[in-house]
Structure formats: structure tokens, C-alpha cells
Amino acid sequence: MTMNKTKRSDVDVLTAIRDRRSIRRYTSEPVDDDTLHAILKSGLCAPTAMNRRPFHFVVIKNPEMLAQLAAGKKYARMLAHARAGIVICGDNTVEDRPEHLFADCYAATQNMLLAIHGLHLGGVWLGVTVESEWYHLLQEKLKLPANIVPTAVIALGHPAEERPLPETWESEKIHYETW
């Protein structure tokens, strides 16, 4: 992918944050490369500890590969019907403190989910438990080098479902000055 056009969203940042929901059903319409580029760029804009930027993203569009990965985890079945998957990985030789490696990768994951929503696509975060069967399947199928840790997967596409927005304000979770 060589293009580097600046995509814009017509959704302001607060609205995107408030209105984003996990979308697990997608239409057959493909996600074009400019849009994918804008999503990946959003991931690369995430803050990282000491600006080490340990993340790598594996983009998967091959339906066969998506289906093979989907089959490896019960709660990742929608990946088989997604138009693309993004596997967010961290290089543990670049960031050797696990808490920062995961924080950096998760910040990138959330940035991309917000970009997906802001571009009127839909996506869902799929968790990868360290040393789980899925973790090892991702390592094997994607031929990840030994120092590359898969931390999360995003399934995405054009949304084929609309989900209502729940009430998320919980005043008991907000503490001022002291607990």
C-alpha cells in the first residue's frame, strides 16, 4: 500500500468516543485501501511509553486466513465474515516492560477502533490472552517472529447492524480529590 492521502472524518472526536459500539456484523462491501491506510495511520499515532513505538500491525484481507483465525476462538467467529482483520502486535525487544508493551498496543487498538467508527465502518476488539491457544494459532498462522507478541485483533467492515447506545455515566466511579 503506497498511498498516503489524508482522510477526514465528519464525526467529531467526542461524538466518536461516545457513539462507538462493537460491531460484529458486516456487509459484503470491501474496505478500500485509502480507508484502511487512514485506520492504520490512526494506530501509529497512539502514544507509547518513552516513544518506543513497539507496535506492528498485520493486516489480513484473505478470507481463507480470516476463516482459519476465526475458527480458533469461540468469541472471534465474526472474523470469518469481516472484510479485514488487523492483528496488533508488540515487539518485546523494543519494549521489554510487559505493562508498557500492552498499554502501547492497546492505545493503538483503541485509536483504530475510533477511526473505524469515525469513518462510518464498524469494528470489534478481540482479546488475545497470552499463551492461549489463539495466541499460539496467531503466532503460527501469521509466521510471527519469536519477539513479536500478538496483543489484540480487530475485525472490521461496513456495518450490517446498528446498536443502541447504553448509559455509560456512573457517578459512583468518579472520585474527586480523594476516594
Ligand SMILES: Cc1cc2nc3c(=O)[nH]c(=O)nc-3n(C[C@H](O)[C@H](O)[C@H](O)COP(=O)(O)O)c2cc1C
Ligand atoms: C480486552 C478486550 C477484549 C475483548 N474481546 C472480545 C472478544 O473476544 N469477542 C468479542 O466479540 N468482543 C470482545 N471485546 C469487545 C467487548 O465485548 C465490548 O467492548 C463490550 O461488550 C462493550 O461493548 P461496546 O464495545 O459496544 O461498547 C473485547 C473488548 C476488550 C476491551
